Amino acid sequence: MPASIIDGRKISAAVREQISKDTADFVAATGVTPHLAAVLVGDDPASQVYVRNKERACEKCGLKSTLHRLPSETTQQQLAELVQQLNADESVHGILVQLPLPEHLDATQILDAIIPAKDVDGFHPENVGLMSQGRPRFLPCTPHGVMKMLEHEGIKTSGRHAVVIGRSDIVGKPMAALLVQKGADATVTICHSRTSDISAIARQADILVAAVGIPEFVKGDMIKPGAVVIDVGINRVDDKLVGDVDYSAACEVASAITPVPGGVGPMTIAMLLQNTLHAAKHQASAL
Numbered sequence: 001m002p003a004s005i006i007d008g009r010k011i012s013a014a015v016r017e018q019i020s021k022d023t024a025d026f027v028a029a030t031g032v033t034p035h036l037a038a039v040l041v042g043d044d045p046a047s048q049v050y051v052r053n054k055e056r057a058c059e060k061c062g063l064k065s066t067l068h069r070l071p072s073e074t075t076q077q078q079l080a081e082l083v084q085q086l087n088a089d090e091s092v093h094g095i096l097v098q099l100p101l102p103e104h105l106d107a108t109q110i111l112d113a114i115i116p117a118k119d120v121d122g123f124h125p126e127n128v129g130l131m132s133q134g135r136p137r138f139l140p141c142t143p144h145g146v147m148k149m150l151e152h153e154g155i156k157t158s159g160r161h162a163v164v165i166g167r168s169d170i171v172g173k174p175m176a177a178l179l180v181q182k183g184a185d186a187t188v189t190i191c192h193s194r195t196s197d198i199s200a201i202a203r204q205a206d207i208l209v210a211a212v213g214i215p216e217f218v219k220g221d222m223i224k225p226g227a228v229v230i231d232v233g234i235n236r237v238d239d240k241l242v243g244d245v246d247y248s249a250a251c252e253v254a255s256a257i258t259p260v261p262g263g264v265g266p267m268t269i270a271m272l273l274q275n276t277l278h279a280a281k282h283q284a285s286a287l
């Protein structure tokens with residue numbers, strides 16, 4: 001039986017509908033419109049896709065979004081100054097600096113400079129620490145979106161073996177952290193570029209998450225029959241979006257799979273809007 005397709009667009013639409021209502025209530029009560037400021041330096045293709053969709057989603061849900069587009073040649077100091085300006089701007093509730101930054105810029109220093117209360121990506125070390133202790137402030141959007149999808153589909157994680165391919169700070173590591181935490185209770189293995197025999201490990205997964213950044217990295221024979229496959233990858237190949245999983249091969253083996261596009265991406269955006277509303281609520285109540 002071919003895999004069932006986990007419809008990220010549909011699940012995210014349901015989440016966004018709730019966010020729209022909550023945002024309207026918040027605006028009515030406070031007169032404040034939740035405001036997300038995004039910073040894009042240069043022209044990373046996955047970031048371009050993200051920017052486009054997130055602007056549209058903010059607008060539809062009644063949030064304000066502003067995009068600061070900076071040229072690839074932007075200096076560390078110029079970028080740091082923009083972050084300081086957004087930190088100080090009381091009309092801005094959420095700040096997101098698109099990654100990856102161009103080679104010559106130090107992303108860690110920039111992410112550390114975002115005040116934790118506006119860190120809607122959940123990348124600041126204070127927010128990472130809170131998450132890893134199981135008392136989250138802002139959960140990172142992509143892993144949180146994946147957990148929401150699993151929950152929505154009634155896919156249990158407890159006692160299951162989850163294999164995450166990728167150990168980045170934005171996807172792989174926080175994905176593993178959420179899957180292993182109490183309540184989710186998966187047994188988690190993390191793979192990366194130095195892992196030996198990834199295929200053998202991947203084949204043990206009940207839940208396989210691919211966050212590699214290599215088109216169709218996961219082949220059909222790396223998937224255990226009946227496994228759930230979550231494809232986080234957003235790769236542009238000949239002007240089309242493809243994931244990190246060989247989708248047609250995986251459909252023959254998996255029990256359920258997320259497509260690209262239309263899978264994890266829309267969930268990331270829904271979680272970003274949720275974090276921005278949450279940030280605005282906190283900042284309004286702190287006044």
Ligand SMILES: NC(=O)C1=CN([C@@H]2O[C@H](COP(=O)(O)OP(=O)(O)OC[C@H]3O[C@@H](n4cnc5c(N)ncnc54)[C@H](OP(=O)(O)O)[C@@H]3O)[C@@H](O)[C@H]2O)C=CC1
Nearest residue numbers: 046166167168171192193211212213232233234264265268
């Ligand atoms: N759908 C969404 O909402 C989002 C999608 N993405 C997409 O997800 C993908 C991953 O993103 P991100 O985590 O930021 O990417 P990174 O490039 O930061 O991380 C990739 C990870 O994959 C590992 N890796 C690379 N090559 C191999 C290999 N041959 N075998 C095993 N592991 C390998 C790397 O290992 P090592 O650490 O050893 O280098 C690294 O840990 C990208 O396609 C990105 O565009 C990202 C964010 C959100």
Ligand SMILES: Nc1nc(=O)c2c([nH]1)NC[C@@H]1CN(c3ccc(C(=O)N[C@@H](CCC(=O)O)C(=O)O)cc3)C=[N+]21
Nearest residue numbers: 046047049050053097098099234261262263265266268
């Ligand atoms: N600080 C930071 N935080 C991020 O979360 C972050 C980032 N930087 N840099 C780039 C990656 C990539 N990313 C995407 C999110 C949604 C879609 C998305 O909406 N995808 C749609 C695309 C639909 C289409 O346009 O065809 C889909 O998959 O269906 C894509 C990519 C977030 N990232």
Ligand SMILES: [Mg+2]
Nearest residue numbers: 213233234235
């Ligand atoms: Mg990819």
